[in-house]
């Protein structure tokens with residue numbers, strides 16, 4: 491395992507290389523010492539799920555915790571359980587989200603159901619580095635299997651939408667679960683909402699065959715073809731732990747996450763007038779155009795779903811999310827929620843008509859994304875140099891550097907985990923987006939290679 495235990499997505503690594511049973515045991519003991527009391531655990535469908543869950547659970551019990559095992563369920567279903575059970579002091583999710591099957595990870599959930607704050611992670615990491623004494627034999631913890639977490643999660647999701655309207659609409663969808671944790675909840679959600687579902691990759695057998703579990707356009711070709719072929723109202727896809735959802739239109743077109751964010755924002759603003767929507771600086775200006783037109787305000791944050799969720803709590807936002815399809819509904823819970831995203835999108839289709847027509851009405855922007863290899867020690871100087879070069883322009887330094895032009899913007903962001911520098915260039919004019927992206931790539935590589 492790298493020097494640092496917690497990355498941007500909890501603890502993650504290749505099984506039996508970085509992510510070993512020994513590491514999981516020690517992480518379990520550290521988390522148990524920090525959280526104490528009753529701790530909930532769940533997994534996605536990876537082959538290593540049982541090994542990592544057993545080791546973490548043993549660690550939790552060794553330091554006296556009572557473990558409540560929810561089995562295989564999506565990350566937001568575990569988070570909802572933690573949030574709604576006051577006697578639970580925290581949660582542990584065994585997942586590597588969209589990463590390939592050889593990976594697994596351990597994600598820590600705070601007692602309010604949100605992703606663990608940095609402070610908590612640092613405390614757990616400090617404990618992890620120490621020898622953690624186990625309890626005497628007669629004060630060790632226990633483990634109990636809990637059933638029904640999937641049902642209560644899905645019932646809560648349904649209570650937040652106009653379920654009667656959806657039931658009466660006679661919708662048909664194609665659902666791609668990526669053979670992940672969604673297999674346990676999303677078919678149930680659709681059934682309860684009276685939606686006919688044709689499933690793809692809905693077999694939770696652990697190896698993610700079918701396609702890689704990152705819900706990108708390239709990985710969802712089967713879903714796109716089938717949605718069009720069977721004339722479904724929607725195609726729906728999740729990542730491995732079902733905190734994210736992306737959609738495919740009736741015509742088989744992939745709908746990027748920021749388009750879902752814009753369409754659902756519009757729907758939310760129709761009921762909660764003048765509300766605030768929170769999204770990272772990397773999201774398309776298309777979202778802001780739609781939100782402004784619907785009478786709302788956008789507040790931007792740094793990239794990362796816990797940051798978006800915490801800002802939403804702070805400013806009492808009505809909705810928020812990321813361009814990768816991770817959307818957050820505060821009336822339900824302050825974390826990305828794949829099932830809630832589906833329920834709300836179904837509501838949008840019932841209220842406003844076919845998805846492709848809604849998408850066609852959105853403002854069109856082009857984004858050009860680039861990665862430049864950049865040693866860590868040059869990142870700060872490169873940012874400072876870009877800032878100096880464009881000091882006449884409007885600049886937003888929330889995360890990296892966002893430089894505004896009359897016809898678009900550039901976002902230059904050093905990666906926090908890899909020796910690369912990311913450049914996003916957006917404009918309503920595709921050529922401008924590409925040319926400006928190239929210009930900034932040239933500036934960056936010129937500096938790095940000088």
Ligand code: MG
Nearest residue numbers: 587729731733
């Ligand atoms: Mg995920």
